[in-house]
Amino acid sequence: MNKQTLLETRQRISAYVHNTPICTSHLLDDISGGKLFFKCENFQKMGAFKMRGATNAIMQLTKAQQERGVVTHSSGNFAQALSLAAKNLGVTAYIVMPKNAPKVKRDAVLGYGGIITDCESNIKAREEAAAQIVAEKGATFIHPSNDLNVILGNATAAMELLEVHPDLNCIISPVGGGGLIAGTALAAHYFGTQCKTIGGEPMVTDDAFRSLQTGQIETNITTNTIADGLRTQLGDINFPILQQHVDHIIRVEEEEIVKAMRLLWERLKIVVEPSSAVAFAAVLKNKAYFKGKKVGIILSGGNVDLDTLRFS
Amino acid sequence: MNKQTLLETRQRISAYVHNTPICTSHLLDDISGGKLFFKCENFQKMGAFKMRGATNAIMQLTKAQQERGVVTHSSGNFAQALSLAAKNLGVTAYIVMPKNAPKVKRDAVLGYGGIITDCESNIKAREEAAAQIVAEKGATFIHPSNDLNVILGNATAAMELLEVHPDLNCIISPVGGGGLIAGTALAAHYFGTQCKTIGGEPMVTDDAFRSLQTGQIETNITTNTIADGLRTQLGDINFPILQQHVDHIIRVEEEEIVKAMRLLWERLKIVVEPSSAVAFAAVLKNKAYFKGKKVGIILSGGNVDLDTLRFS
Numbered sequence: 001m002n003k004q005t006l007l008e009t010r011q012r013i014s015a016y017v018h019n020t021p022i023c024t025s026h027l028l029d030d031i032s033g034g035k036l037f038f039k040c041e042n043f044q045k046m047g048a049f050k051m052r053g054a055t056n057a058i059m060q061l062t063k064a065q066q067e068r069g070v071v072t073h074s075s076g077n078f079a080q081a082l083s084l085a086a087k088n089l090g091v092t093a094y095i096v097m098p099k100n101a102p103k104v105k106r107d108a109v110l111g112y113g114g115i116i117t118d119c120e121s122n123i124k125a126r127e128e129a130a131a132q133i134v135a136e137k138g139a140t141f142i143h144p145s146n147d148l149n150v151i152l153g154n155a156t157a158a159m160e161l162l163e164v165h166p167d168l169n170c171i172i173s174p175v176g177g178g179g180l181i182a183g184t185a186l187a188a189h190y191f192g193t194q195c196k197t198i199g200g201e202p203m204v205t206d207d208a209f210r211s212l213q214t215g216q217i218e219t220n221i222t223t224n225t226i227a228d229g230l231r232t233q234l235g236d237i238n239f240p241i242l243q244q245h246v247d248h249i250i251r252v253e254e255e256e257i258v259k260a261m262r263l264l265w266e267r268l269k270i271v272v273e274p275s276s277a278v279a280f281a282a283v284l285k286n287k288a289y290f291k292g293k294k295v296g297i298i299l300s301g302g303n304v305d306l307d308t309l310r311f312s
Numbered sequence: 313m314n315k316q317t318l319l320e321t322r323q324r325i326s327a328y329v330h331n332t333p334i335c336t337s338h339l340l341d342d343i344s345g346g347k348l349f350f351k352c353e354n355f356q357k358m359g360a361f362k363m364r365g366a367t368n369a370i371m372q373l374t375k376a377q378q379e380r381g382v383v384t385h386s387s388g389n390f391a392q393a394l395s396l397a398a399k400n401l402g403v404t405a406y407i408v409m410p411k412n413a414p415k416v417k418r419d420a421v422l423g424y425g426g427i428i429t430d431c432e433s434n435i436k437a438r439e440e441a442a443a444q445i446v447a448e449k450g451a452t453f454i455h456p457s458n459d460l461n462v463i464l465g466n467a468t469a470a471m472e473l474l475e476v477h478p479d480l481n482c483i484i485s486p487v488g489g490g491g492l493i494a495g496t497a498l499a500a501h502y503f504g505t506q507c508k509t510i511g512g513e514p515m516v517t518d519d520a521f522r523s524l525q526t527g528q529i530e531t532n533i534t535t536n537t538i539a540d541g542l543r544t545q546l547g548d549i550n551f552p553i554l555q556q557h558v559d560h561i562i563r564v565e566e567e568e569i570v571k572a573m574r575l576l577w578e579r580l581k582i583v584v585e586p587s588s589a590v591a592f593a594a595v596l597k598n599k600a601y602f603k604g605k606k607v608g609i610i611l612s613g614g615n616v617d618l619d620t621l622r623f624s
Contacts, residue, residue, distance in 0.1 A: 021333075042581045043581055047581060104578065262618055265583050265618060266416065266583075266616075266618065269354045269355055269359060269582060269583040269584075269614035270581060270582055270583060271577050271578075271581040271582060271583060272581075302581035304578075306574055306577060306578065
């Protein structure tokens with residue numbers, strides 16, 4: 001793992017992903033006290049950063065592996081990402097999905113040609129269903145967040161941001177399974193100038209916050225957050241990267257997430273999902289820290305189920 | 313009125329408005345059958361194209377006029393636009409606003425330093441309140457849509473679109489008071505290559521459709537459309553431009569507007585207001601006409617009251 005690894009990753013996947021726009025807003029700067037640069041992964045192909053990691057992971061397989069397909073379990077965006085990345089590369093994608101996944105994400109997987117297997121909404125059920133597909137089809141399992149090639153792919157979002165704004169004081173990303181913030185932290189380490197990586201995490205699923213405190217991977221008691229992309233937990237591949245390169249994690253309440261999401265919709269005029277708003281909510285929660293700083297914020301995606309969306 | 317007038321207008325206001333991005337989507341192309349280019353005025357300053365006309369109208373006043381201020385009546389976006397444009401130019405803006413205007417628009421006017429006078433939600437009440445301010449303050453009345461300088465300012469959105477895509481077969485804009493489509497039609501006439509201008513209008517406020525049929529300005533019986541920016545009607549300055557340069561108007565039902573808006577939010581990941589969706593709904597309503605054509609669509613704005621928004 002070094003700078004070159006990341007540069008090669010970016011080169012490898014560049015034809016398959018968007019270099020997404022960076023939004024700014026004087027009003028949100030005034031509200032937060034910082035100078036904010038929003039990396040808009042909601043405009044990424046299939047609507048989320050996960051396209052980056054999925055594409056890289058598939059491209060790093062051997063031709064023989066690619067011919068037998070890939071399999072994953074996902075609460076939503078990685079399912080779509082692996083399906084579309086696989087389609088782009090001529091590979092079959094098997095997707096294990098919890099039954100309660102948003103309909104808009106389920107439909108999108110089918111639209112991208114993914115083959116869905118339903119399971120219960122817990123990690124054990126997901127893992128068992130995926131293992132069965134690996135055994136039956138010889139497909140390669142690709143974890144949504146605890147996979148080094150996925151992490152490296154995810155890192156390219158922050159690399160693009162730092163290419164335009166190399167003097168950021170910090171970059172904030174949401175923390176769910178740890179795959180995005182691990183990649184972000186590597187990018188900030190190798191391409192930033194003393195650029196700190198900070199996490200935003202829902203209070204009710206604060207496994208990463210606690211894990212960094214105790215030094216071991218902690219679990220969540222509940223997954224009851226509106227930020228449906230952040231219900232998963234850290235793994236043994238990304239956790240050491242967080243330990244080494246993440247400065248700290250800011251936890252936010254559910255109502256703070258909704259308020260932050262609303263500000264993004266109203267002021268930037270863009271559709272972002274609750275998980276994206278967690279990173280911005282973290283900035284609003286700790287304004288004193290960010291005051292006067294140049295702050296990168298990874299808006300992770302924009303796949304929202306408008307049927308269930310309510311701001312009031 | 314000629315090409316030079318439009319070029320000078322664009323030059324005049326360029327420091328005060330954004331050259332907004334143009335979005336495309338393979339999926340929306342597939343759904344519509346056309347090749348669509350969305351001019352994203354939701355990303356314009358204050359969130360709508362009206363910033364263009366308001367800025368131009370104020371800049372065309374004499375210094376003495378500017379010192380006495382400007383006044384308008386508006387259902388929302390023009391109120392914000394005149395307030396911000398006036399603020400940018402160091403001019404006082406008096407805004408006559410119907411009591412039932414969305415709170416988000418009212419708050420924005422105040423935020424931009426506009427001075428609000430409340431009135432009943434009908435044209436007569438608005439005009440009387442505005443006339444009183446003209447009499448008392450010596451302010452210049454600027455109509456939101458029936459003003460040639462406003463129309464010329466609005467034209468710059470389509471000019472920017474045609475500069476990037478000079479071979480558009482047609483441009484669609486929503487039709488409310490007629491100020492946007494009149495400007496769009498002038499731009500298409502002077503800068504397009506046989507580029508037709510087409511209107512999208514809510515069925516329940518189809519005064520423009522009927523006016524073009526009868527050859528005289530018709531009125532609306534109701535203003536009960538979700539497209540709150542399109543509740544006003546044509547005027548004697550913009551109507552002749554529509555008669556000369558608008559090819560035809562497509563009327564759409566309320567549920568078609570909501571469906572089109574939802575597609576724009578879900579697929580482009582951008583926040584657009586119902587009035588914007590009317591233009592896209594018109595394309596979806598008449599796919600046979602647009603099949604295989606290069607189609608410009610003016611997304612007029614993105615100021616939505618999220619408190620009242622419901623997709624289901």
